[in-house]
Structure formats: C-alpha cells, structure tokens
Amino acid sequence: MICIFYLFDIFIKLLAVSISNKQQIIRTINLSKLETEIEMFKDSARINVKAGNGGNGCVSFHREKYVAAGGPDGGDGGKGGDVIFEVEEGLNTLIDFKYKKNFKAQAGEDGGTSNCSGKNGEDLIIKVPPGTMVKDDTTGIVLVDMIKSGQKCVIAKGGKGGKGNQHFATPTRQIPNFAKSGDLGEDYSLILEMKVIADVGLIGFPNVGKSTILSMVSAAKPKIANYHFTTLVPNLGVVQIEQGKSFVIADIPGLIEGASEGVGLGHEFLKHVERTKLLVHVVDVSGIEGRTAIEDFETINEELERYNALLASRPQIVAANKLDIPGSEENYASFKAELENRGYRVFGISAATNKGLKELMYYVSNTLSTLPDTILLEENKDEEVIYTAREERPFEIHIEDGVYVVEGNWLRKVLGSTNMTNFESLQYFQRALKKKGVISALEEMGIHEGDTVRIYDTEFDYSK
Structure with missing residues (x-):
C-alpha cells in the first residue's frame, strides 16, 4: 500500500512538472507571437522609386521607290512613365512596403521610322493608406501629405522622349546622322510615414480599457484581453451620435513611461496622436495595477510634453474607467476633484458595463464642433511642397x-x-x-x- 502511495506521489509531481513546462511553453509562444505582431506593425518604410526613362529619338531617312534620297524621318521617343502615389481607402498599414521596396515605372519606347513616335511609358501608381506622409530620404523635405481618399501626387517624373533626326535638318545640314537620347527618369529614396487620421484619440497606459471603449461606442472590433499591449496597431471606429452627426475615434496603443524617448514603440505610437483634434485620456481609477490614477495622468502628459509641446496642448477630456470594480468610487472622487481643480472635464465610466459612455460621447461630439482642423506638428509644414525638382550640379x-x-x-x-x-x-x-x-x-x-x-x-x- 505504501508503495502505491509512493508511486502516486511521484506521478503527481511529474504531472505538475509537465503542466509547468507546458505553461512555460505557452508563455514563450505568446511572447513570440507578440514580438511577431510588433514586427508586422509597420507605420514607416523606406522605399526607392524610379520613373521611366524617355525613349531615344530615331535616326532614319525616307526610302521609297522612285525617291532616291529622301529626307530625315526619324521619329521621337516616347515619354517615360511617372511614379504616382494615390490614397486608397481601406488600407491602414505600410506592411506591404516591407516586402517590396523598389518601384520602377515603364520606360518610353524609342522612336521609329517614317516619323513614327514611340509609345509613352505607363505610369506606375502606388497605393498608400490615408495619412501617409512622403519625405525625401536625402533632404528630409516633405514632398506631399496624402490625406484624402483618391488623392494623387506625381512623386517622380518620367524622362522626356528624345528628338528624332528630322528635327536637326538645316539648309546646311541636310543629312543629320544623329538624334537625341531620351532623358533619364527621376529616382528618389523615400521615407513613408503613416499617421492615423481621426478626430479623437484615446490615450492612456496599457490595459486601461481603451479598446473596450472603442468596441462599445462604435462598430469596430479591436482585440481585447486582460494583459498589456493587446493593441499593437491603432484601431479606428466611427461613432454615430445621430443621423448625419458622427466622428472618427482612434484607439492609440498604450503609452508607457519613456515613450517620448522611443522606449517600447513610443515614437511609432505617438505619431498617430498628432492628427487628432481632441484627446480622451483614459485612466484606471480602480488601482488594480498598483498605480494611482493621478500618477498615470501626469506620466502620460509628461511624455506628450517631451515629445511635442503642441501635442500636449491639445484639448483633453478625462475618462475615469473601471468604476464597476469595488473600491473605485472613493478613488474616483478624489481624482475628479483634483483634475477639475486643474480645469479638466472628468467623466466616470465603466467601459465593461457601458456606464457613462453615452454622456461622454455626446460631450466629445459637442466639443469637436467647436474645434478647428488640426495643424500637423511637422516643423517644416509651412515649407511643404507637392513636387520638388532635384537640384544637381551640371557636371x-x-x-x-x-x-x-x-x-x-x-x-x-x-x-x-x-x-x-x-x-x-x-x-x-x-x-x-x-x-x-x-x-x-x-x-x-x-x-x-x-x-x-x-x-x-x-x-x-x-x-x-
């Protein structure tokens, strides 16, 4: 009997070790999955674009029966294709540019005989998501800010076609035995940066309930789980207040202390807040994370201030979340009193039970109607150009x-x-x-x- 109990005890210990190892494997897999998702999230990319070269002009002379020596009839080369960027609604990341980085438009065809011009090269249209900023990688100059659906911009111009020898005939040079080559198409190394276009941005620490709020007030279906950094890519949702009255809200991935210095994915996430007119600062007043709501609020605002003072000055509405958790009401009372003394409007909510969300969204909608369009935070915004000719030394x-x-x-x-x-x-x-x-x-x-x-x-x- 003692032997049986001894064997049973060994079996239980082995089972416990097996379960422990399995849990460790699961944690490792989850961590690996998290790292993979972070790698897949691309809000910036470096690419190379090359417009098509112009076709060469043709050297040719008219030949016909009974015409012994016809004049020059070389045709012109076709124009090279342009590289054009176009905004396509529905795209929301730059992940495709991770796998393809070089883009080249079609070259123009060479000119032909009998004054036949070469065919123009086809333009290359590159689809980008709304909110994509295109910069020259060499100079850092903003070439264009792609915002509206269907917006197009020529980034690299195709080369002009060369002239055929018919253009070089003169009274003293009746047999021009040369033609012009086509111009080279422009080529650029570019930086693409995507910034979410939304009226309202939900900001705050990880796991404070931003994704839950988005899922309750819109038709968006963000990933929701009880662990940090559930959201790795900004999620967008449309909040319909009433017929003909709506706004776009973005669930910005959770910020952490040091984000302004690039800790974690800080810079990538902060970029997405720049276009918003209004910030809804979500804080956890339950204290279950071991932090106080006022500390969280001050930490996030300090990160915004360090990243860009203009961003920190954006209007903020404070949403004190998780009031459904026991003990939250007392924390909320002191937090609200402190924030209202500083001039903030504070709403007590429970995203899990939908408490207070209707009042919050109506107040957000009314506030938005009083705010002007957002100015981008780029320092060289005033110098932004749609197309900049490349300056280069002649030789x-x-x-x-x-x-x-x-x-x-x-x-x-x-x-x-x-x-x-x-x-x-x-x-x-x-x-x-x-x-x-x-x-x-x-x-x-x-x-x-x-x-x-x-x-x-x-x-x-x-x-x-």
Whole structure:
C-alpha cells in the first residue's frame, strides 16, 4: 500500500512538472507571437522609386521607290512613365512596403521610322493608406501629405522622349546622322510615414480599457484581453451620435513611461496622436495595477510634453474607467476633484458595463464642433511642397591616374545622342561641352594638349 502511495506521489509531481513546462511553453509562444505582431506593425518604410526613362529619338531617312534620297524621318521617343502615389481607402498599414521596396515605372519606347513616335511609358501608381506622409530620404523635405481618399501626387517624373533626326535638318545640314537620347527618369529614396487620421484619440497606459471603449461606442472590433499591449496597431471606429452627426475615434496603443524617448514603440505610437483634434485620456481609477490614477495622468502628459509641446496642448477630456470594480468610487472622487481643480472635464465610466459612455460621447461630439482642423506638428509644414525638382550640379570633374573624368546626367544623354563616326554629330557634341562650361573647367584644372578625357565609357584626347 505504501508503495502505491509512493508511486502516486511521484506521478503527481511529474504531472505538475509537465503542466509547468507546458505553461512555460505557452508563455514563450505568446511572447513570440507578440514580438511577431510588433514586427508586422509597420507605420514607416523606406522605399526607392524610379520613373521611366524617355525613349531615344530615331535616326532614319525616307526610302521609297522612285525617291532616291529622301529626307530625315526619324521619329521621337516616347515619354517615360511617372511614379504616382494615390490614397486608397481601406488600407491602414505600410506592411506591404516591407516586402517590396523598389518601384520602377515603364520606360518610353524609342522612336521609329517614317516619323513614327514611340509609345509613352505607363505610369506606375502606388497605393498608400490615408495619412501617409512622403519625405525625401536625402533632404528630409516633405514632398506631399496624402490625406484624402483618391488623392494623387506625381512623386517622380518620367524622362522626356528624345528628338528624332528630322528635327536637326538645316539648309546646311541636310543629312543629320544623329538624334537625341531620351532623358533619364527621376529616382528618389523615400521615407513613408503613416499617421492615423481621426478626430479623437484615446490615450492612456496599457490595459486601461481603451479598446473596450472603442468596441462599445462604435462598430469596430479591436482585440481585447486582460494583459498589456493587446493593441499593437491603432484601431479606428466611427461613432454615430445621430443621423448625419458622427466622428472618427482612434484607439492609440498604450503609452508607457519613456515613450517620448522611443522606449517600447513610443515614437511609432505617438505619431498617430498628432492628427487628432481632441484627446480622451483614459485612466484606471480602480488601482488594480498598483498605480494611482493621478500618477498615470501626469506620466502620460509628461511624455506628450517631451515629445511635442503642441501635442500636449491639445484639448483633453478625462475618462475615469473601471468604476464597476469595488473600491473605485472613493478613488474616483478624489481624482475628479483634483483634475477639475486643474480645469479638466472628468467623466466616470465603466467601459465593461457601458456606464457613462453615452454622456461622454455626446460631450466629445459637442466639443469637436467647436474645434478647428488640426495643424500637423511637422516643423517644416509651412515649407511643404507637392513636387520638388532635384537640384544637381551640371557636371563634376576629377582626375584618376592622370585621366580627366567628367560626369553628369546630362552628359550621359548627350553622349548617347552622339554618332562618333559622323563629323556633324561630333561638332554638335563639342558645342554642347563648350556651352555647358566643360571645356573651360578642364582648362582651369590645367589640362594640356593630348591629355586623356573620359566621359563614362568614352575616352578621347584633348585638343584645342
């Protein structure tokens, strides 16, 4: 009998160890899932865009029976496609740009014979969610702020098509044996930043009930659970007050102390508060987290102040949540008295039981009607442009092993348009170099007769 009890005791201990290990595995899996969700949440991305190059002009001469020597009839190249950004309603993350980072529009077709122009390249349209800000990665300049559904903006312009040789015929040059190459399409490295567009932002510590409030006042179905950081991506909901009167509310993921310095996902989450007109600050007055409501309130506002003083000055309505938990009423009374002395409007609510939410939402709606549209917090907002032409030096010269190397985008185009076996085409090339100041720049650098000059893949000896 003693042996049986001994074996049974061993079995119970092994079972307990097994359950403990299983729980540890579950916790590990949940942590892994959390990290995966954080990785999947993308509210910023770096991408490269390239507009299509213009098609090259054609060198051609009219050939027809009984016409021994027709004139030049080379057609023009087609224009390269533009890269266009368009806002599409329904998109809410930039996750797609994690997997595809390079975008290239179609090039224009080359010109043909018989004065036939090449076909224009198709534009590349890139869909982005509302609230996407597009910045130049090199300069940091805001190119465009994509807000409204259907809004379009040309970010990179396609190159112009090159001219066919028909355009270079003159009384003294009746047989032009050269044409112009197409221009290169613009290319940019861009930073995309997405900021939620909402009238009202729910802010507060993790697990204070923001997602529950959103689910009770709108048709949104956010993830709700009794642990921190349930919400990793901002959730949007529409609150319908009455016929024709509604507003958009966003459940901003929970902030923590140090968020303004980027602790956790602080910067990513704070960005989403910037567009809101009004903040509803949700606090837990039950004290079950071991913190006081007033401490939570002050901590979050300190983080807002550190991140951006303008953001901290946004109107705030305070929602004291979890009044259904025993002991909350006493905490709420002292908290409300303190906050109202500071000039805040405080509502006592229970998101779990729907208590006080109707009164809160009506007050929010009435307050919104008195507020102007939100100004973005970007310091260079006044300098925002829809399209900024890239400024670049016409050419650069440096010496490598005694060879004068000349580089510049326009030089690549002129070189591609030059027929090195044709005297008239070479004269045109030389005139272009003089006009742009390349020759004088070489002389200022001390070039001598017979020195080698390299322009991309072409080398020639310098001669006055």
